[in-house]
Amino acid sequence: MHERLRNHFEEIVDLTDQEFAFVLTQFKTREFEKGDFIFQNGDPIKYAYFIVSGLVKLVYHDENANEHIVSFAMEDWWESDFNAFFNRSEATYSLKCLEATRVCYLTLEGYQKLSKGLPKMGIFWLQKSNGGFMSSQRRILSLLTTNPKERYEQFLKEYPSLGQRISKTQIAAYLGVSRETLSRLHS
Amino acid sequence: MHERLRNHFEEIVDLTDQEFAFVLTQFKTREFEKGDFIFQNGDPIKYAYFIVSGLVKLVYHDENANEHIVSFAMEDWWESDFNAFFNRSEATYSLKCLEATRVCYLTLEGYQKLSKGLPKMGIFWLQKSNGGFMSSQRRILSLLTTNPKERYEQFLKEYPSLGQRISKTQIAAYLGVSRETLSRLHS
DNA sequence: GTGTTTTTGTGACCCAAATCACAACTGATG
DNA sequence: CATCAGTTGTGATTTGGGTCACAAAAACAC
Numbered sequence: 001m002h003e004r005l006r007n008h009f010e011e012i013v014d015l016t017d018q019e020f021a022f023v024l025t026q027f028k029t030r031e032f033e034k035g036d037f038i039f040q041n042g043d044p045i046k047y048a049y050f051i052v053s054g055l056v057k058l059v060y061h062d063e064n065a066n067e068h069i070v071s072f073a074m075e076d077w078w079e080s081d082f083n084a085f086f087n088r089s090e091a092t093y094s095l096k097c098l099e100a101t102r103v104c105y106l107t108l109e110g111y112q113k114l115s116k117g118l119p120k121m122g123i124f125w126l127q128k129s130n131g132g133f134m135s136s137q138r139r140i141l142s143l144l145t146t147n148p149k150e151r152y153e154q155f156l157k158e159y160p161s162l163g164q165r166i167s168k169t170q171i172a173a174y175l176g177v178s179r180e181t182l183s184r185l186h187s
Numbered sequence: 188m189h190e191r192l193r194n195h196f197e198e199i200v201d202l203t204d205q206e207f208a209f210v211l212t213q214f215k216t217r218e219f220e221k222g223d224f225i226f227q228n229g230d231p232i233k234y235a236y237f238i239v240s241g242l243v244k245l246v247y248h249d250e251n252a253n254e255h256i257v258s259f260a261m262e263d264w265w266e267s268d269f270n271a272f273f274n275r276s277e278a279t280y281s282l283k284c285l286e287a288t289r290v291c292y293l294t295l296e297g298y299q300k301l302s303k304g305l306p307k308m309g310i311f312w313l314q315k316s317n318g319g320f321m322s323s324q325r326r327i328l329s330l331l332t333t334n335p336k337e338r339y340e341q342f343l344k345e346y347p348s349l350g351q352r353i354s355k356t357q358i359a360a361y362l363g364v365s366r367e368t369l370s371r372l373h374s
Numbered sequence: 375g376t377g378t379t380t381t382t383g384t385g386a387c388c389c390a391a392a393t394c395a396c397a398a399c400t401g402a403t404g
Numbered sequence: 405c406a407t408c409a410g411t412t413g414t415g416a417t418t419t420g421g422g423t424c425a426c427a428a429a430a431a432c433a434c
Contacts, residue, residue, distance in 0.1 A: 070324060082317065129313060133269065134273075139323075140330065145255050
């Protein structure tokens with residue numbers, strides 16, 4: 001469980017046993033069942049989550065109760081309603097488990113404490129944040145430039161494993177296409 | 188010129204005169220004319236730019252030479268092809284001036300040197316990066332959930348000043364809508 | 375295993391927005 | 405101020421993808 005977290009950090013920064021022990025003081029762990037909400041629209045967001053195993057979706061429900069998928073997150077990904085997390089406010093999104101999911105999570109205080117106590121961690125967070133920003137820009141471009149078919153192909157290419165794990169209905173909500181259109185792409 | 192940069196930093200972190208002097212050692216300044224490219228698709232990207240005055244667009248040209256606007260940037264905004272900047276690689280985007288523009292710019296070494304020499308600056312970069320990530324997520328959601336009319340209204344609401352400064356053609360390329368459709372929204 | 379819910383495919387129909395085409399308007403530039 | 409490029413509006417036509425509807429197939433529950 002914690003091993004996975006450590007390996008994840010060490011992809012970017014090296015940590016001594018002592019340093020990792022310090023890091024761990026800021027984390028708790030928890031398990032969720034398939035279908036559980038980790039948080040819902042309106043909840044105060046106190047934590048950011050590291051997915052140890054499983055799969056979740058970050059969704060937004062519009063005024064007509066249509067569900068739009070902001071992102072998926074699986075093993076080794078971080079997820080939260082980061083806007084709410086950093087501003088200590090309420091979620092506009094909901095985070096729901098598509099599979100049974102185990103997470104390590106920490107508070108904003110923990111996040112800041114780690115940055116202060118261990119400059120490496122500041123570098124780690126910055127890299128993660130930059131990475132998230134750049135992949136969002138790619139997705140914006142994909143939404144601006146491609147039709148459903150190309151978009152679906154890009155998705156499969158970028159996340160090969162998710163093609164099998166996630167239902168077409170969910171993928172359609174992520175790509176911004178109707179279920180039916182996605183289904184007709186094969187032909 | 189540098190005053191504007193200092194004020195910008197001090198919106199997030201306080202800097203002594205000495206600290207700011209250190210910060211400035213990493214920056215150079217430059218002016219561009221309307222229509223100039225600050226960089227183009229394929230150029231190696233060495234710098235990140237702080238816009239002191241003026242207005243630029245970050246664009247992507249697809250295989251059919253259609254132009255898509257990834258973002259606008261005006262006074263007090265940072266811009267670059269950040270993916271290329273952080274990976275010391277070549278631009279996939281181009282950055283073009285829509286108005287005469289003055290910038291302060293720095294290298295990745297400068298960026299890292301500032302983070303190391305002045306932990307405050309690490310915090311500053313992190314905040315900026317998080318901010319960029321969160322606004323990208325908002326834009327993704329806007330592309331997923333709204334029709335052209337709503338999207339245009341959101342745009343005007345989020346960036347009131349840009350409504351006047353930028354031609355409709357450019358705004359259409361940003362919103363992912365044809366010029367004609369945008370023009371017909373009034374009716 | 376039987377019943378229930380969720381997922382997927384496909385047909386029929388419709389509409390929002392793309393595309394093509396042209397004319398009027400605005401402004402730069404020499 | 406005359407020219408030429410870019411901008412905006414608006415009509416006519418086409419089309420990609422949404423919506424509605426139903427049935428087959430999986431997945432799940434008890």
